[in-house]
Amino acid sequence: MFRWFENRLNPFPPPTYNQPPKGLVAFCLYFSRGAWPYIFMAGLLMMAIAITEVWLFSFIGSIVDWLSEQSRETFMAEQGLWLIGMAAVVLLGLPTLVILHSLITYQSLLGNYPMRIRWLVHNYLLQQSMAFYQDEFAGRIATKVMQTALAVRESVIKLFDVLNYVAVYFIGTVVIVASADWRLALPLLAWLGCYIILLRYFVPRLGKVAAAQADARSVMTGRIVDSYTNIQTVKLFSHAQRESAFAREGMEQFLATVHTQMRLVTKLYTCLYLLNSLLLFGIAALAIWLWLGELISVGAIAVALSLVLRLWGMSQWIMWEVSALFENIGTVQDGIKSIAVPQVIQDKPDAKPLVVRQGGVTFNNVNFHYSNDKPILRDLDLHIAPGEKIGLVGRSGAGKSTLVNVLLRFYELNQGSILIDGQNIAEVTQDSLRANIGMVTQDTSLLHRSVRGNIAYGRPDATEAMIQQAAARAEATDFIAELEDNHGRRGLDAHVGERGVKLSGGQRQRIAIARVMLKDAPILILDEATSALDSEVEAAIQENLYRLMEGKTVIAIAHRLSTIAAMDRLVVMDEGRIVEQGSHAELLEQGGLYAQLWARQSGGFIAE
Numbered sequence: 229m230f231r232w233f234e235n236r237l238n239p240f241p242p243p244t245y246n247q248p249p250k251g252l253v254a255f256c257l258y259f260s261r262g263a264w265p266y267i268f269m270a271g272l273l274m275m276a277i278a279i280t281e282v283w284l285f286s287f288i289g290s291i292v293d294w295l296s297e298q299s300r301e302t303f304m305a306e307q308g309l310w311l312i313g314m315a316a317v318v319l320l321g322l323p324t325l326v327i328l329h330s331l332i333t334y335q336s337l338l339g340n341y342p343m344r345i346r347w348l349v350h351n352y353l354l355q356q357s358m359a360f361y362q363d364e365f366a367g368r369i370a371t372k373v374m375q376t377a378l379a380v381r382e383s384v385i386k387l388f389d390v391l392n393y394v395a396v397y398f399i400g401t402v403v404i405v406a407s408a409d410w411r412l413a414l415p416l417l418a419w420l421g422c423y424i425i426l427l428r429y430f431v432p433r434l435g436k437v438a439a440a441q442a443d444a445r446s447v448m449t450g451r452i453v454d455s456y457t458n459i460q461t462v463k464l465f466s467h468a469q470r471e472s473a474f475a476r477e478g479m480e481q482f483l484a485t486v487h488t489q490m491r492l493v494t495k496l497y498t499c500l501y502l503l504n505s506l507l508l509f510g511i512a513a514l515a516i517w518l519w520l521g522e523l524i525s526v527g528a529i530a531v532a533l534s535l536v537l538r539l540w541g542m543s544q545w546i547m548w549e550v551s552a553l554f555e556n557i558g559t560v561q562d563g564i565k566s567i568a569v570p571q572v573i574q575d576k577p578d579a580k581p582l583v584v585r586q587g588g589v590t591f592n593n594v595n596f597h598y599s600n601d602k603p604i605l606r607d608l609d610l611h612i613a614p615g616e617k618i619g620l621v622g623r624s625g626a627g628k629s630t631l632v633n634v635l636l637r638f639y640e641l642n643q644g645s646i647l648i649d650g651q652n653i654a655e656v657t658q659d660s661l662r663a664n665i666g667m668v669t670q671d672t673s674l675l676h677r678s679v680r681g682n683i684a685y686g687r688p689d690a691t692e693a694m695i696q697q698a699a700a701r702a703e704a705t706d707f708i709a710e711l712e713d714n715h716g717r718r719g720l721d722a723h724v725g726e727r728g729v730k731l732s733g734g735q736r737q738r739i740a741i742a743r744v745m746l747k748d749a750p751i752l753i754l755d756e757a758t759s760a761l762d763s764e765v766e767a768a769i770q771e772n773l774y775r776l777m778e779g780k781t782v783i784a785i786a787h788r789l790s791t792i793a794a795m796d797r798l799v800v801m802d803e804g805r806i807v808e809q810g811s812h813a814e815l816l817e818q819g820g821l822y823a824q825l826w827a828r829q830s831g832g833f834i835a836e
Contacts, residue, residue, distance in 0.1 A: 233335035237263055239343035243351035248568040252557065255564050256380050259345045263384075266336045271388040273329040278393045280322050282400030285535050287314055337385065345377035349567055357572040358638040359598075367453025369566060371446040376563030379442075379556040386553045394546050401535045405511075409524050412532055415510035416539075422503050423543065427550055430496045434489065434551045439558030441485035446562075448478035457726065496551075497544075504540045511536045573640055573658065581660035586614035586649055587750045587781035589635070594644035596634055604630045606804040608644070617782035619792030621822060622801035628785045631801070632753055635783075637661055648751070666749035670756030672740040674728030679708055680720040682728075682739055686747030694746060695720065701776075702742035707735055745776050752777060754784040789826055798822065 241262060249255050260267070287310075304311075350373060353360075361369075398420070406413035455462060455471040462471050515529045589612040596605040604627050612618055620628040633639055635646055637653055646653045653661050666686070674682045683698055684690045690698075699705050699720075711722040713730070728736045744752070754773070786792045793812040800808035800815065800822045808820050815822035 233331045236336045237340040239340040240347050245355050247570050250568045259380055263341050266332055267388050270332045271392045274389050274393040275396050277325050278396040342377040342381045345380055349373050355571050368446045368450030371449045372563045372566045375559050379559035382556040390549050405532050409518050419507040431550055431554045434492055435554030435558045437489045438555035439562050442559040442562040444482040444485050448482045451475050451478040508536050575657050579657045582656040584664045584750045588614040588649055590647040592645045595642045604804050617796045619795040619798045620785045621798055626801040627804040664749050665751045666744040666747045667753040668740050668744050672736040674724050676726045678721050678723055683742045686743050698742040698746035701745050702738045704738040704742055752780045752782045
């Protein structure tokens, strides 16, 4: 039974990549698609529960009147059917309603509903540009995703379930009390007016504090995660105290919002308690006065006082629920700022998969700059023939890595175009573009998964033999065999830690090279691919890299010029432009920038 209800709402629907709405209501509606039948069903059941509970209070008043007015000898004969009906409601009807409501709420909604939101938001954020992630803490984004999903669930369910229950319950209470004497409803209506005033005063203030608190919480979490992610740097510079102070600043900012919130809560609780006390006194005094005038029965007094005591308890719960509602609304509004952000780089509606038959790459009048910064690439024209291997050379900041980034379409060009086999990369799908390009970077980052999973990341359908062959070609077999993580997993099954921290730089580089070898894309980019390797391992792997380059179009970036001197052509860049082209020997003969860089090298590296 539990499984049946748990399977009603799919927690992982097909993802959509449209920008979520920025309005609060529209945002909640957008991420609640598919869940509405169960939300409405839970609301209707809660309404039925509220009506039944109020009716039971009314029936208790009738019992009090019967017991005070009727004889014991005829009581069961006259009221037996009513009592049996009440027993059926108490023992069967109400429990059935509560069980159904619980199954829909707890099995169908509370787990699956926020998971749907996390799943959809996560898939949307995965399509965001590199710039989006460069501007945010990873921990902050993750916190926003988790907080916002729960906040949307709580906001919607409280509106359609809890507040619905409260409204029905209070209306039923007023009707039942007024049925005894209309004057008994007056204190309830006065209490409701004062209660609404309290809500209007305190709840928006609590909502504002909650929004600030959600943002402060994500900042605090982001700072802590940032310290853990860069723990090696923290320890290298002996800055544990500095990081502690940085985290404490975030914690103090968060704590300030908590203190503000708690002050409001104390004021609210005090006002509410006084209001409830006045309601109980008013109803009791009025009921006794009416009874003295023989205008109402003892049962009516019992019902009125019972319902007031019930409202006393409910009023505090209602206030907390409404406060929580606005707190969640504040959290959703805060999350919208990070989630409902347009994707800067999107596939065109008619984008087709890239088809690479030869691998020729052409840069036509390419201009690019980051944000409003100075131009990085200026009027750049470059044609790389199919199968040609070029080396990009230049000082730091010349635009080499940027050239690679725009080829991978991590950023959109400001002007010009890039063609692969005559196909404009702006008009093909991003996934197909990057699937046809293999890249090994200087700053190799691995996923916190097994070695096998990291090597096969570019080719998930690879067989075990293919994975082992790629590891062998990358000279990684020996050290992989010796790996063991803290869960006892060994070899290819061992996990490498966050960003591969359990491995040395050279080991990470070799796994990254094995990953690209297994991917076997027609276009290959090597950005300081062997920079983290010692000379012996580099010499051993170089032959395999040259073998990997066979039949591929290759773009290699290296500060160590000796590693790219044997390329078909060297392209020298300076201040975003191509200033020289030719072979190693030709460029030395020209005596230009390349010759200067070669002459200045110390140990094979370019001087800044």
